[in-house]
Amino acid sequence: MSVALKKKALSQVASTASALTLADLTTGQKGIVVGIGHTDDTLKRRLTAFGVVRGIEIELDRTAPMGNPRTYSLLGYQLSLRNEDARNILLRVE
Amino acid sequence: MTPHKRPISAMLVGNPNCGKTALFNRLTGDHGTVANYSRVTVVARSCEVKHRGARLNITDLPGLYTLNGRLPEERAGRDALHFDHPDVVVNVLDAGNLHRSLFLTIQLVEMGRPCVFVLNMIDEARSHGISIDTAALAAALGGPVIETVAVDGVGVPAVADAIHGLSDRPESWRAPLIPYDSHLEAAIAHVQTIIADLHPATLDAGQSRWLAIKLLEGDSELLERESEHQALIAEVRAACVDLEATHDEDCATMIAHARFNFIQTLLASVRTVVSAPTSRSRLTHHLDNLLLHRHLGLPILAGLMWLMFQATFTLGAYPTTWIDTGMQALTGQVDGLIPPSMLHDLMVNGVMAGVGGTIVFLPNIVILFFFMSILSETGYLARAAFLLDRLMNSFGLHGKALIPLIMGFGCNATAVMATRTIESQRSRLIAILAAPYVSCSARLPVFILFAGAFFGDWAGTVVFALYATSIVVALGSAILFDRMVVAGKDEPFMMELPPYRRPTPSSLCYHVWDSAQDFLRKVGGVIIIGSIAIWFLQQYPAAPAGYTASQRLEQSYLGQTAAAVTPVFAPLGFGWKDSIAILTGLLSKEVVVSSYAVLNAQDKGSDGLRKSLSSGMTPPVAISFMVFVLLYAPCLSTIAVIRREAGSWRWAGVSFGVSLVIAWSLAFVTTLVGGLFA
Ligand SMILES: Nc1nc2c(ncn2[C@@H]2O[C@H](COP(=O)(O)OP(=O)(O)OP(=O)(O)O)[C@@H](O)[C@H]2O)c(=O)[nH]1
Numbered sequence A: 001m002s003v004a005l006k007k008k009a010l011s012q013v014a015s016t017a018s019a020l021t022l023a024d025l026t027t028g029q030k031g032i033v034v035g036i037g038h039t040d041d042t043l044k045r046r047l048t049a050f051g052v053v054r055g056i057e058i059e060l061d062r063t064a065p066m067g068n069p070r071t072y073s074l075l076g077y078q079l080s081l082r083n084e085d086a087r088n089i090l091l092r093v094e
Numbered sequence B: 001m002t003p004h005k006r007p008i009s010a011m012l013v014g015n016p017n018c019g020k021t022a023l024f025n026r027l028t029g030d031h032g033t034v035a036n037y038s039r040v041t042v043v044a045r046s047c048e049v050k051h052r053g054a055r056l057n058i059t060d061l062p063g064l065y066t067l068n069g070r071l072p073e074e075r076a077g078r079d080a081l082h083f084d085h086p087d088v089v090v091n092v093l094d095a096g097n098l099h100r101s102l103f104l105t106i107q108l109v110e111m112g113r114p115c116v117f118v119l120n121m122i123d124e125a126r127s128h129g130i131s132i133d134t135a136a137l138a139a140a141l142g143g144p145v146i147e148t149v150a151v152d153g154v155g156v157p158a159v160a161d162a163i164h165g166l167s168d169r170p171e172s173w174r175a176p177l178i179p180y181d182s183h184l185e186a187a188i189a190h191v192q193t194i195i196a197d198l199h200p201a202t203l204d205a206g207q208s209r210w211l212a213i214k215l216l217e218g219d220s221e222l223l224e225r226e227s228e229h230q231a232l233i234a235e236v237r238a239a240c241v242d243l244e245a246t247h248d249e250d251c252a253t254m255i256a257h258a259r260f261n262f263i264q265t266l267l268a269s270v271r272t273v274v275s276a277p278t279s280r281s282r283l284t285h286h287l288d289n290l291l292l293h294r295h296l297g298l299p300i301l302a303g304l305m306w307l308m309f310q311a312t313f314t315l316g317a318y319p320t321t322w323i324d325t326g327m328q329a330l331t332g333q334v335d336g337l338i339p340p341s342m343l344h345d346l347m348v349n350g351v352m353a354g355v356g357g358t359i360v361f362l363p364n365i366v367i368l369f370f371f372m373s374i375l376s377e378t379g380y381l382a383r384a385a386f387l388l389d390r391l392m393n394s395f396g397l398h399g400k401a402l403i404p405l406i407m408g409f410g411c412n413a414t415a416v417m418a419t420r421t422i423e424s425q426r427s428r429l430i431a432i433l434a435a436p437y438v439s440c441s442a443r444l445p446v447f448i449l450f451a452g453a454f455f456g457d458w459a460g461t462v463v464f465a466l467y468a469t470s471i472v473v474a475l476g477s478a479i480l481f482d483r484m485v486v487a488g489k490d491e492p493f494m495m496e497l498p499p500y501r502r503p504t505p506s507s508l509c510y511h512v513w514d515s516a517q518d519f520l521r522k523v524g525g526v527i528i529i530g531s532i533a534i535w536f537l538q539q540y541p542a543a544p545a546g547y548t549a550s551q552r553l554e555q556s557y558l559g560q561t562a563a564a565v566t567p568v569f570a571p572l573g574f575g576w577k578d579s580i581a582i583l584t585g586l587l588s589k590e591v592v593v594s595s596y597a598v599l600n601a602q603d604k605g606s607d608g609l610r611k612s613l614s615s616g617m618t619p620p621v622a623i624s625f626m627v628f629v630l631l632y633a634p635c636l637s638t639i640a641v642i643r644r645e646a647g648s649w650r651w652a653g654v655s656f657g658v659s660l661v662i663a664w665s666l667a668f669v670t671t672l673v674g675g676l677f678a
């Protein structure tokens, strides 16, 4: 498959309703990161530095009073993210 | 090697909040601010110490998650590493959070500088039941690994020894090779050969490998630096495109992924869970169930704030009386000692009145700082930012601006500095401009004096309400500045929530002592100067004999000034003393109180001052006055910091001008509305 095609396939997965993102987790649910479906370099770079990379397990801990942001557990620590950003993290749930 | 002529330079590098400053303080005996949230340290700080006959120059850098970061303080940290060439890099790691901490470690060892690895917070790791095989880790990382509990000083001498030892024998340092997947390795080798051609004999294999990896990662600064070598850049781009085509992932992500895999394998061999986590390690979870509760979280936050200001007011009352009595006795002594003369008058009615009028607020200030340091050292401050991010966001402020704003309760100038943690220039500028509206500790004496004089038992609540007002105005002003500030990009909110930690008594004591010292320095400086100035302006030019007291005042410089400015404040209901006090408060807000004390020097003690205040003003005007003092003009030092941090006088001017308009308007409304009720 060509790059362009593959990229397109990936972005389609990200945009269809069935694809799961970090923002879709329910409290206490766990998922495995499969990728970051976003082209913005800054966001990717920063998520990577926080350890949000393919293959790691991440769990939704709690939600702030107004529904946003939320805190997640990963690699043994707690990270809080806004839902807008969490939506770019693609997950697989076992 | 012979004893070092030059000091050995060592830089502390590690993730935010891993205990670098705590370690730095223990190593050097310094008092850098330690608190339990990320990015406390925003500027590097160095100190020189003697260790076993050598001089160690130790630098505490701002925390970094990665060497590719773009925050202003992240760049500062990286530039220090690149350009200042430390002899030894001291990589501090959070032992309980090794997986993420090692990501930076990998980048450091690839840079090729000799590293000492410090596994800090080993006490917490143990309470999680984790044990680390330091010998195996040292073998894998190629340098000494030392376990420490920086706050208690455990293991700290060993760190100094290791720095010393490594700088003596740099050849003992072996940078480990981080393996990447075969396609990446091929690309790295290819780029390396081009680099070797371009920079013949200047870079060794390790350095050219590092450069190749950084270029493939897309490090914008290095790409810039090498931009003259068109062929190199073109090859790097081609290699990236190739890799992306075959791997369906960009180069930077592939590299990061390979690093995390390396870390995972490494941890599997050096880290073991030896026992069940203790109850202490579950404490954070249980506390957060309550403090971050979806419905209770915000009310609890408001309650804690109320409690803080109530306590500041009520607990402060007792020591205040002692200081007041003491100062009156002292004034009596001075009164008797100096024969009636101009000097006598200057000392008793100028200096002593001004100093006595302000110094009584020392206990309140100390108590406020005590509570603030408890909030920041336990880790609750980071939670407050989490709880309020959404709200702040709707006002155009970044969630990260919350911590600087709360620090503003202590001092606005510090708050403006703390906005350095905000990456987006736009968000940062808005935060800088909003920060001066937060009621700093210098306003506290004014509130306590006025609230105490007018509102008796309700004083604590009135003070709390003023603080609430200050937050509302700070948020409201952000909406305004959001419009004024040039458009720009917002940044994502990503923040680590640290576990709750017990504040260390020594650092609490130091905070309290430091705030007391700071206040006393002001009393000894700007307050004395302000008081003397007011006294002189009140006495000169000398009045002809036979004038009454009020006639004398009228023709004095002070009277003339008052006559000029009073009309501006008349619509707000302020008299001439109030106008003068406001004018002098431009220096620093505590001066407002000392000016009153000098202007009312005939009323002895703070009780007398309160009485004469309450006879000269109605309660609504008193509230209006407090609102005005709360909001008008940042103090001189804050203005200077705004200029520096925002990069131009223009923003300092905007901040000054807008604050006058806001203060006057809101005070006017207060007087108007208050008048309806009175
Ligand atoms: N339990 C425990 N706590 C520690 C240890 N070292 C530091 N702390 C606590 O960890 C928190 C962070 O310490 P700092 O020294 O401010 O961390 P830092 O790395 O300088 O943080 P930034 O300046 O934000 O990058 C503080 O609350 C310290 O009291 C340790 O060895 N054990």
Ligand SMILES: [Mg+2]
Residues within 6 Å of the ligand: B020, B021, B022, B033, B034, B040, B041
């Ligand atoms: Mg620090």
